[in-house]
Amino acid sequence: MLSGTIIHGDSFLLMQDIPSESVDLILTDPPYAINYRSNRRTFRPQFDFLHNDSPGEWIETFARESYRILKPDSHLYCFTRHDVYIRFFTAFEGAGFKMKRTLVWVKNNHGSGDLKGDYAPRDEWIIFCSKGRRHLNGKRSDNTLFYNTVSSHQRRHPTEKPVDMLSFLISKSTQPGDLVIDPFAGALSTGVAAMDNNCSFLLLDLEQRYLSEGINDIISHPEVARYDIKAEINK
Numbered sequence: 755m756l757s758g759t760i761i762h763g764d765s766f767l768l769m770q771d772i773p774s775e776s777v778d779l780i781l782t783d784p785p786y787a788i789n790y791r792s793n794r795r796t797f798r799p800q801f802d803f804l805h806n807d808s809p810g811e812w813i814e815t816f817a818r819e820s821y822r823i824l825k826p827d828s829h830l831y832c833f834t835r836h837d838v839y840i841r842f843f844t845a846f847e848g849a850g851f852k853m854k855r856t857l858v859w860v861k862n863n864h865g866s867g868d869l870k871g872d873y874a875p876r877d878e879w880i881i882f883c884s885k886g887r888r889h890l891n892g893k894r895s896d897n898t899l900f901y902n903t904v905s906s907h908q909r910r911h912p913t914e915k916p917v918d919m920l921s922f923l924i925s926k927s928t929q930p931g932d933l934v935i936d937p938f939a940g941a942l943s944t945g946v947a948a949m950d951n952n953c954s955f956l957l958l959d960l961e962q963r964y965l966s967e968g969i970n971d972i973i974s975h976p977e978v979a980r981y982d983i984k985a986e987i988n989k
C-alpha cells in the first residue's frame with residue numbers, strides 16, 4: 755500500500771521529525787522571500803499574503819534539513835525567483851547538494867509588474883540539485899519546461915503550480931513506490947502529481963484553507979484506492 759500523508763503545520767518544526775535518509779524526492783515551491791515568522795498569523799481574506807514572505811535565516815535551515823532527510827543519490831527541485839535565487843542556490847550548495855542546473859518554466863501567459871519600465875515576466879526558475887548522483891529517467895530532456903499556468907477560475911492558491919509539470923518532474927526522478935515530500939504544499943498539487951506516478955507522499959503547509967481546497971483532488975484521484983491517506987488538517 756502506498757502512503758499519502760497531509761499535515762497542517764510548520765515545516766520547520768515538522769521536518770525535524772522526519773528520519774534521516776528516508777525520502778526519495780523533495781519537490782517544493784517555498785515562499786519566495788526571506789523572513790521566517792514562527793508565529794501563525796491571523797487569517798486574512800483571499801491571497802493577500804503568504805507566510806514567511808519577507809528577510810531571515812530559515813532558508814539555510816530548510817536546505818540543511820532537506821539534505822539530511824533525503825536518501826543518498828536523490829534529487830531536489832525548488833521553485834524560486836530571480837531576485838531570491840542566489841539565497842536559495844547558496845543555501846543548497848552550502849548544505850552539500852550538487853548544483854546540477856536551473857530549469858526554466860516558460861508560461862503560456864505573462865504576469866504584469868512594471869508595465870512601462872520592465873519586461874513582462876513569463877518565466878519561473880526551478881533549482882535542480884542532487885544529493886550524490888542519480889540518473890534522470892527516460893530520454894534526455896532539456897531545461898525548458900513549457901506548461902500552461904493554472905487558469906484563474908481553477909486556481910485554489912495564488913501561486914499554484916500545474917500538476918502536469920510537477921508530474922513530469924516526479925517522473926524524471928522517482929520510481930513507483932518512492933516517497934515524495936513537499937514541505938510547502940499549498941493546495942496539494944505535488945500530492946496529485948505523486949499519485950499520477952504511483953509514489954507515496956508527505957505534504958505540509960501552514961495554511962489550513964489551502965490544504966482543505968486541495969484535499970478533494972487527492973481523494974478523487976483514480977489511484978486513491980491504492981493509498982493509505984492520512985490528513986491532519988485542523989480547523
Ligand SMILES: C[S@@+](CC[C@H](N)C(=O)[O-])C[C@H]1O[C@@H](n2cnc3c(N)ncnc32)[C@H](O)[C@@H]1O
Pocket residue numbers: 763764765766782783784785786804805806911913914915916937938939940941942943944958959960961964
Ligand atoms: C508558493 S506557495 C506553494 C504553492 C503550491 N506549490 C501549490 O501549487 O499550491 C508556498 C506555501 O508555503 C506555505 N508556508 C509558508 N511558510 C510555511 C511553513 N513554515 N511551514 C509550512 N508551510 C509554509 C504557505 O502557506 C504557502 O501555501
